[in-house]
Amino acid sequence: MQPSDQQSNLKMRNKDVLFSLILILSSVSLIVYALNMSIRAIRTVGASFYDAPGFSMLVISTWLLVLSSVLLVVALKQGGTLRWLAPGQIRTALWNRSSLKTLAVFIYLFLYMIGFGQPIPGIHVVIPFWLSTFVFLVLMMITFKATSIGYIIVISGLCTLITYLVFGYFVRIPLP
Amino acid sequence: MMEIFSDIINTNIEFCRYFGQLAHPENALTMCLAVLVGIFFGVLPGLSATIGIALFTGLTYGMALERALLVLFGVYIGAIYGGSVSAILVNIPGTGSAAATCLDGHPLALRGEAGNANILARISSFIGTIFGMLIFLLFTPFMSKLALQFTSPEFFWLAIFGILICGSLASPDLPIKGWIAGLLGILMAMVGQEDIHGWERLTFGNANLITGIPFVPMTIAFFGIPQIIKSMKGAATHVEAISGQSRLRVWPLIRRNLLSILRWGSIGVGIGAVPGVGENIAAWVAYDDAKRRDKLGQKFGTGVYEGVMAPETANNAAIGGSVIPLISLGLPGSPPTAMLLAALVLHGVRPGPMLTVENPGIIAELAAIILWGAVFLFLLGLVLTRFMVKVLNVSLRILMPIIAVLCVIGVYAYNNNTFHLKLLFVFGIVGYFMDKMGYAPAPLILGLILGNLADAFFRRALLLSDGSMLGLINRPIAFFFFLACIVTILNQLGLVRYVKNRYFRGEKT
Numbered sequence: 001m002q003p004s005d006q007q008s009n010l011k012m013r014n015k016d017v018l019f020s021l022i023l024i025l026s027s028v029s030l031i032v033y034a035l036n037m038s039i040r041a042i043r044t045v046g047a048s049f050y051d052a053p054g055f056s057m058l059v060i061s062t063w064l065l066v067l068s069s070v071l072l073v074v075a076l077k078q079g080g081t082l083r084w085l086a087p088g089q090i091r092t093a094l095w096n097r098s099s100l101k102t103l104a105v106f107i108y109l110f111l112y113m114i115g116f117g118q119p120i121p122g123i124h125v126v127i128p129f130w131l132s133t134f135v136f137l138v139l140m141m142i143t144f145k146a147t148s149i150g151y152i153i154v155i156s157g158l159c160t161l162i163t164y165l166v167f168g169y170f171v172r173i174p175l176p
Numbered sequence: 177m178m179e180i181f182s183d184i185i186n187t188n189i190e191f192c193r194y195f196g197q198l199a200h201p202e203n204a205l206t207m208c209l210a211v212l213v214g215i216f217f218g219v220l221p222g223l224s225a226t227i228g229i230a231l232f233t234g235l236t237y238g239m240a241l242e243r244a245l246l247v248l249f250g251v252y253i254g255a256i257y258g259g260s261v262s263a264i265l266v267n268i269p270g271t272g273s274a275a276a277t278c279l280d281g282h283p284l285a286l287r288g289e290a291g292n293a294n295i296l297a298r299i300s301s302f303i304g305t306i307f308g309m310l311i312f313l314l315f316t317p318f319m320s321k322l323a324l325q326f327t328s329p330e331f332f333w334l335a336i337f338g339i340l341i342c343g344s345l346a347s348p349d350l351p352i353k354g355w356i357a358g359l360l361g362i363l364m365a366m367v368g369q370e371d372i373h374g375w376e377r378l379t380f381g382n383a384n385l386i387t388g389i390p391f392v393p394m395t396i397a398f399f400g401i402p403q404i405i406k407s408m409k410g411a412a413t414h415v416e417a418i419s420g421q422s423r424l425r426v427w428p429l430i431r432r433n434l435l436s437i438l439r440w441g442s443i444g445v446g447i448g449a450v451p452g453v454g455e456n457i458a459a460w461v462a463y464d465d466a467k468r469r470d471k472l473g474q475k476f477g478t479g480v481y482e483g484v485m486a487p488e489t490a491n492n493a494a495i496g497g498s499v500i501p502l503i504s505l506g507l508p509g510s511p512p513t514a515m516l517l518a519a520l521v522l523h524g525v526r527p528g529p530m531l532t533v534e535n536p537g538i539i540a541e542l543a544a545i546i547l548w549g550a551v552f553l554f555l556l557g558l559v560l561t562r563f564m565v566k567v568l569n570v571s572l573r574i575l576m577p578i579i580a581v582l583c584v585i586g587v588y589a590y591n592n593n594t595f596h597l598k599l600l601f602v603f604g605i606v607g608y609f610m611d612k613m614g615y616a617p618a619p620l621i622l623g624l625i626l627g628n629l630a631d632a633f634f635r636r637a638l639l640l641s642d643g644s645m646l647g648l649i650n651r652p653i654a655f656f657f658f659l660a661c662i663v664t665i666l667n668q669l670g671l672v673r674y675v676k677n678r679y680f681r682g683e684k685t
Contacts, residue, residue: 037375037377050638050643052373067352109404137578141573155574
């Protein structure tokens with residue numbers, strides 16, 4: 001194995017340790033939730049244990065617990081640790097160009113998919129979909145320097161118009 | 177048996193009738209445009225067949241079912257072929273299924289044989305699609321008849337087997353991650369009101385979750401959003417396409433490799449028919465098969481014609497293969513067919529064993545659509561390949577925000593519910609992080625599709641057998657699938673290989 005491959009493998013195992021721990025905790029919570037639900041169903045609607053609503057969830061969560069434990073062991077055996085979660089290392093990992101770009105995409109997607117659909121505080125007006133689409137396209141392309149600003153505005157305007165005409169007018173799909 | 181044969185003959189007669197119907201100029205034009213758009217999606221790295229179908233599922237919402245199927249299959253067939261164009265010319269696979277084509281396709285282009293590689297890819301894709309269609313036409317009536325005999329235990333084990341095998345094959349890092357993704361998908365499917373007692377599970381008082389987590393927004397979230405994020409944050413690369421004329425005597429080469437082509441086609445159909453696996457794996461397995469069996473095996477990777485033909489035949493043959501379980505069992509054979517399943521549901525059609533009873537012409541109709549798709553793939557590839565390469569000059573940073581808009585419209589069109597947009601955002605982010613940690617989305621989506629069925633069939637089978645676990649395995653087909661599950665698990669744990677080496681080959685491991 002090349003040193004770069006080894007390093008990326010180790011990075012992956014580090015992430016596996018964290019994710020397997022999250023999975024173990026989640027599956028334990030799901031087992032408790034499924035047991036509680038089954039007991040309530042047995043008491044209230046007279047269900048038997050194996051047709052109770054929580055039975056399949058109990059089985060699947062138990063499998064998940066087993067598999068995530070195996071994943072944890074595999075990751076630990078291959079050198080995975082949680083040391084990368086130390087504050088200094090986390091700061092370095094998060095404060096770089098790539099992470100900031102990812103964060104920017106998250107924020108724009110959030111604004112477009114959720115934020116723009118909510119009424120503006122104070123004036124209780126919802127931004128129309130065509131406007132939010134245009135603003136989203138312009139912001140995304142400008143932030144990531146897709147092309148010159150003039151082109152970006154033209155492309156975004158055309159896309160918004162075509163989208164509105166094709167979906168809203170010709171195909172008659174209700175738009176958000 | 178006679179009944180199945182008469183079904184196959186009837187299907188073939190119906191197929192000829194549908195094929196003639198689809199020759200109507202309006203249908204032909206629709207198919208031609210759909211294949212063209214599909215090739216466009218395939219050529220562009222980052223846009224896959226799945227994303228293409230996902231976006232067009234929304235667009236075809238207002239169309240009649242027949243027209244919608246034409247569009248969606250056209251996009252599917254075009255995209256799978258289109259991936260090879262950028263793989264050969266710029267060494268970037270336009271779709272995952274063309275990754276294996278890069279290995280020999282691009283060296284051929286560098287040698288000045290881009291035209292030869294393109295023509296081989298086109299002919300192999302054409303043959304593969306036709307082969308897959310024929311198998312689909314001949315085997316689906318048989319599979320549908322068999323599926324009618326399935327009861328709760330069979331469906332339960334089939335669902336588990338699908339998730340296990342998909343997890344094993346589709347996981348890029350460790351197979352166990354594929355299985356974990358599958359289990360998470362099953363758990364997500366359990367959100368909402370359950371079938372037997374009408375009990376609400378994991379809804380946390382949210383009325384929008386009572387009907388469960390819909391798989392159309394989830395498919396777009398897990399396949400589309402991570403790709404948008406990755407492409408936007410990636411470096412803005414400009415690619416230079418290599419051109420080259422064809423001077424290859426194609427037909428002697430095809431004749432010489434006829435048996436191999438049939439084998440690669442069979443590999444494609446076989447792997448395509450395994451739930452959730454699809455054309456990406458089919459292409460790699462066929463490439464590996466070609467490399468192992470060919471006299472020029474050691475030269476593979478330096479520009480061998482068979483290295484282009486094998487993956488391109490298999491990935492297109494997988495289209496027909498992946499539709500077999502979709503129509504007969506309601507299980508998608510590949511990620512794009514998961515989207516096709518969503519589109520069919522959107523049009524009020526529920527694939528599964530009863531589909532051919534309720535809609536007897538569906539197999540013939542789909543086969544005719546696939547055949548027309550193959551014809552247009554061949555013709556458009558012949559005329560437009562050189563022009564299609566121009567789309568590689570369009571920056572992904574312009575395309576991806578537009579794709580995001582189309583994703584939002586597609587998800588909203590599914591049920592006119594803004595809550596689904598919130599799900600799209602949340603699970604899109606989850607999908608991005610899962611992708612970074614080496615979890616393939618295919619097993620998760622398969623788990624989501626099959627989870628409710630597996631849950632209901634599992635508990636129903638136990639009810640019927642009065643709580644005895646033997647009730648799950650005391651029928652022959654159920655026992656077969658149970659054994660298949662066990663073998664899949666043991667195989668991944670290396671136990672099958674150990675037993676083979678230790679006891680059958682006499683090796684000491």
